[in-house]
Amino acid sequence: MRVSSFILVIDSYLxxxxxxxxxxxxxxxxxxKEFDTPEPLVNYIQNQxxxxxxxxxxxxxxxxxxxxxxxxxxxxxxxxxGDPVRMETDNxxxxxxxxxxxxxxxxxxxxxxxxxxxxxLDLSVSGTGSAxxxxxxxxxxxxxxxISMGLTNRQIADELFLSAHTVITHRxxxxxxxxxxxxxxxxxxxxxxxxxxIEEVTSKPSE
Amino acid sequence: xxxxxxxxxxxxxxxxxxxxxxxxxxxxxGFGEMSVAEVCNAHQVNIDFFMEIANAYLDEAYIPQxxxxxxxxxxxxxxxxxxxxxxxxxxxxxxxDNILKMLDHSSLSPKELNLVTAFFNxxxxxFMLHISKEEEYVLPYILExxxxxxxxxxxxxxxxxxxxxxxxxxxxxxxxxETSLEHLSQLIIxxxxxxxDFQVCHQxxxxxxxxxxxxxxxxxxxxxILIPRVAELERQLLDRHKTK
Numbered sequence: 236m237r238v239s240s241f242i243l244v245i246d247s248y249l250x251x252x253x254x255x256x257x258x259x260x261x262x263x264x265x266x267x268k269e270f271d272t273p274e275p276l277v278n279y280i281q282n283q284x285x286x287x288x289x290x291x292x293x294x295x296x297x298x299x300x301x302x303x304x305x306x307x308x309x310x311x312x313x314x315x316x317g318d319p320v321r322m323e324t325d326n327x328x329x330x331x332x333x334x335x336x337x338x339x340x341x342x343x344x345x346x347x348x349x350x351x352x353x354x355x356l357d358l359s360v361s362g363t364g365s366a367x368x369x370x371x372x373x374x375x376x377x378x379x380x381x382i383s384m385g386l387t388n389r390q391i392a393d394e395l396f397l398s399a400h401t402v403i404t405h406r407x408x409x410x411x412x413x414x415x416x417x418x419x420x421x422x423x424x425x426x427x428x429x430x431x432x433i434e435e436v437t438s439k440p441s442e
Numbered sequence: 443x444x445x446x447x448x449x450x451x452x453x454x455x456x457x458x459x460x461x462x463x464x465x466x467x468x469x470x471x472g473f474g475e476m477s478v479a480e481v482c483n484a485h486q487v488n489i490d491f492f493m494e495i496a497n498a499y500l501d502e503a504y505i506p507q508x509x510x511x512x513x514x515x516x517x518x519x520x521x522x523x524x525x526x527x528x529x530x531x532x533x534x535x536x537x538x539d540n541i542l543k544m545l546d547h548s549s550l551s552p553k554e555l556n557l558v559t560a561f562f563n564x565x566x567x568x569f570m571l572h573i574s575k576e577e578e579y580v581l582p583y584i585l586e587x588x589x590x591x592x593x594x595x596x597x598x599x600x601x602x603x604x605x606x607x608x609x610x611x612x613x614x615x616x617x618x619x620e621t622s623l624e625h626l627s628q629l630i631i632x633x634x635x636x637x638x639d640f641q642v643c644h645q646x647x648x649x650x651x652x653x654x655x656x657x658x659x660x661x662x663x664x665x666x667i668l669i670p671r672v673a674e675l676e677r678q679l680l681d682r683h684k685t686k
Contacts, residue, residue, distance in 0.1 A: 259503040414618025417564035427628040433554060
């Protein structure tokens with residue numbers, strides 16, 4: 236499972252802890268760092284990196300220069316705004332605000348916040364490929380299916396008109412994507428993901 | 443949350459999920475009126491470390507105090523090793539026993555039986571491999587790092603190694619142990635024919651779920667407590683080397 240790392244940059248202790256508690260209940264999320272000022276953020280991002288930054292509006296304003304120099308960070312930024320959303324008088328700031336991934340209002344309900352976060356996570360998975368639990372390609376699924384049916388690399392190669400070498404490369408990619416190496420593990424994976432039925436599986440799933 | 447001053451009995455009654463931790467600290471029951479701190483003291487357990495582990499277990503959102511090097515990495519490594527022993531000697535065998543019991547009284551076809559047993563055997567092999575890799579390479583590396591950091595003049599060979607390998611590489615590795623167990627639960631719940639003995643099926647599923655949760659906590663503690671401390675030590679050692 237791909238776990239996304241979150242940094243919280245929120246001045247209010249209560250809001251920060253509340254946000255951390257909601258985020259940590261999402262299975263795919265890990266809060267790796269909390270700050271109450273924006274200053275340490277630059278250093279942390281450079282050394283450790285993170286998938287997302289949740290930042291409160293006031294600290295975002297203080298850190299304008301950071302976001303201007305690192306526009307790539309805006310893609311990872313989740314803004315926490317007061318309610319109602321304050322109209323920005325500063326043009327630069329309002330365009331930065333518009334670039335942020337998404338805004339969460341303090342008044343939002345837990346479910347709404349969670350669904351916004353999940354939405355962002357899904358987008359990041361299907362988008363840039365920065366996520367590490369990639370889903371299998373169609374070709375890889377076909378290969379997992381044939382492995383589960385008990386075919387050897389050679390037989391798979393013949394079946395799909397590929398070289399044995401290519402099949403081996405595919406198998407390596409599959410194992411590193413799923414973290415599963417054994418044939419039995421791949422077989423069960425294929426069954427629970429509806430790539431194959433138990434009836435189609437070979438009667439001897441062994442190495 | 444538990445505190446140092448509360449009675450250990452009260453701490454447990456209110457937080458039963460802490461129980462699996464006790465054998466890892468060589469603690470059994472029979473605490474009488476002793477407080478959490480007194481029990482730790484009597485068992486020569488570092489109280490700061492115990493509090494950190496217990497609270498990390500109870501609160502997913504718990505974040506360790508920064509900059510507080512209150513316990514040695516050696517303490518952490520000892521704890522990890524005894525957790526591994528718990529997995530290998532208690533948790534996995536108990537899940538396996540229940541799986542065998544469940545299969546014994548089932549009407550599964552030979553193919554389905556084979557699927558489950560082959561899966562679990564391979565899983566055990568992967569699990570052991572993961573643990574032995576940690577115990578043979580990662581944990582000794584951490585101990586060595588702590589030792590070298592304390593030296594006035596660290597071994598140049600170690601510094602050179604440090605420039606090539608850091609703890610962050612190891613961090614990538616540990617998700618699949620949990621997901622594979624979840625696949626097995628899904629297989630049982632969704633795809634295999636119903637089992638005659640529902641009680642034992644229940645035991646298998648709750649055993650799997652306990653193990654998944656424990657592994658997740660274990661990974662959490664490695665990610666939140668161990669790895670940041672190790673990465674910090676690595677950084678300090680490399681910095682010292684650079685300024686020389």
